[in-house]
Amino acid sequence: MASTVLTDARWITRGAERISLSRFLLWLSPWAVLLAVGVYAAALCLFYGLNQTNMDNRFAFGLWIFLDLGIIALGAGAFFTGFLVYILKRVELKPILNTAVVVGFICYSGAVAILMIDVGQPLRAWFTFWHPNTHSMLTEVTFCISCYLLVLSLEYIPILLRNRQLRRLPSFLVFEHQLHKLVPVLAAVGTLLSFFHQGSLGGLYGVLRGRPFAFRDGFLIWPSTFFLFILSAIASGPSFLVLIIATVEKVTGRKLVPQELYRRLAFISGVLLAIYVAVKCIDTLVWLNYTSPAAGFAPWQYYQHKGFGTPILFAEIILLGLLPAFLLTFRKTAASKPWLLTAAAMACAGVLLNRFVLTVQTLALPTLPFDDFLQYTPSWQEVASFAGVIAYGVIVYSLSYRYLPLFAAPKGRDSHVSGN
């Protein structure tokens, strides 16, 4: 009697080698458990309210906003790669375009999901579209992120429709072909939207006149953090892609992209990071010497609290800014995989630290003379909800990697990268 073996071979891209379905399901199972825990924690927050978190009236924003800002910055690789490929015609980056779109889609959809838990009245989210306050940075963020998530979805659909079985449906094939023709337009629209929402996320805190630690002068209606967030996002996005691709190569045991592409991404990231660090230095000096004293706050006040002294500023600008910029830019260090990955991780950590400082440290610092420096520890529901988003990301990426052609070789060039 012949045994029936469950297989999904006919769904896998022709020519691509993948592990067996049972091993794949085994890989997914811990992530599925983590996702289930995250969904449970999120459900608690939605059902019982935000009293399930450890946020309070002073720490009105917490872990979720910090990590949202972080993953949106790291997800910038999606729009920036599209911009480089379709607008600046850097076709050598085309092999990683699909994976950049999937990573971007995961980051943005995950961030939007968390934002929906983070607001007290999620069912009123549409009010922002109906009664928009055009002076609010959050309005701009809401509009741009919603629109950009739609754009990312439209960019993801053609990749999805390239699945071996879905391609057999003529209507899907036509739809994919038509959508594919739109991709350069979507990349341009995505670039515009992303520049604005990355900037607006920086502006969220930069406009807070009542929080002199975060408040910055700027240009017209935009505080300097608007431009710094754009720069840091496009600097860290390629580094995050380097980390993701290297991790996928490690996990799958396959070479997915040529070494030269790593070096190219590292160089782009390094140069942009160096520009960011230079602008950040100027901004910090202006803030320390002019903006903050003008509001009545001496800069030393910000750095006198244990654990939040000047080393955090040094780490943000030099250790996790200037240093990785050098390591990523120089050919010798960028050619070495360990150095490259270390530098990329440092660049990403630097951007995360910047988001942490601007969100959490800003709220921890006192403003009134009789206020105290406060501390906040997220509740398990906050941590689990975000862990659920990470699990969701791993699952979506794993499914995409298994069933979709994520690492296409550029046209006219033989694919020497096997395993896709």
Add this chain to the structure above:
Amino acid sequence: MSARYGMVIDVDRCTGCGACMMACAAENNVPALPQATARTGLTPLLVRKVSNGNNGETRREAFIPIMCMHCEHDTPCVKVCPQQAVEVDEATGIVMQMAQRCLGCRYCMTACPYHARYFNWWDPAWPPGMEKSLNPGVAVRMRGVVEKCNLCHARLHSAKEKAAVAGKREIDPADYVPACVEACSTNAIHFGDLGDANDPVSKEAHSPQAFRLLARLGTEPKLYYKSNEAWVRALAEPNSPQASEVQRG
């Protein structure tokens, strides 16, 4: 009607009894939340105890009631609200919070330098029977929205209605007095029209003893404090070295 309602709080008169906080809670249907902490409770008016930082005979203490300062210029909370749930009433200068439109994003709370905005972390609830004592003129706020002092806006409505019935266009100032002002046993809280140069409160706000918290931020708060003590007046500056303690009255 055009006014710029504001307050002058005489810090030297405040005994920290907390009657203003109780009156505020009763007037505005602030729920009793036994599960709340000092950081998650609803206190649209919070009396805070401060000291000059000294010990022994030279130690001095004072009480500073903190509430929405109804900032007039570049109002931080109004500017950031994504869906216009916060606005400055041009007729009164009162910063209004529309709970029914609030998304609960809490961006306004991060924007407020005075920490005078509060989030409803729990469903509103009262001990059995106490709901019968709720003020019918004030809507209870639901879980998940932000609230703050609105200078007892329901009382302003009542005063307007009374004036309308009497065929007057302007309200009688005596008909509109916030609950905290009414409840203060030492007459430390003075309320009036800062836009009227003849109003005693307006004159008081311009006295040498008057000061505003974080005035250098440039938000033009309409809540003034006054004190004959130099160390209390020094609280106007964020660099003030005074030590702090928090007391919920």
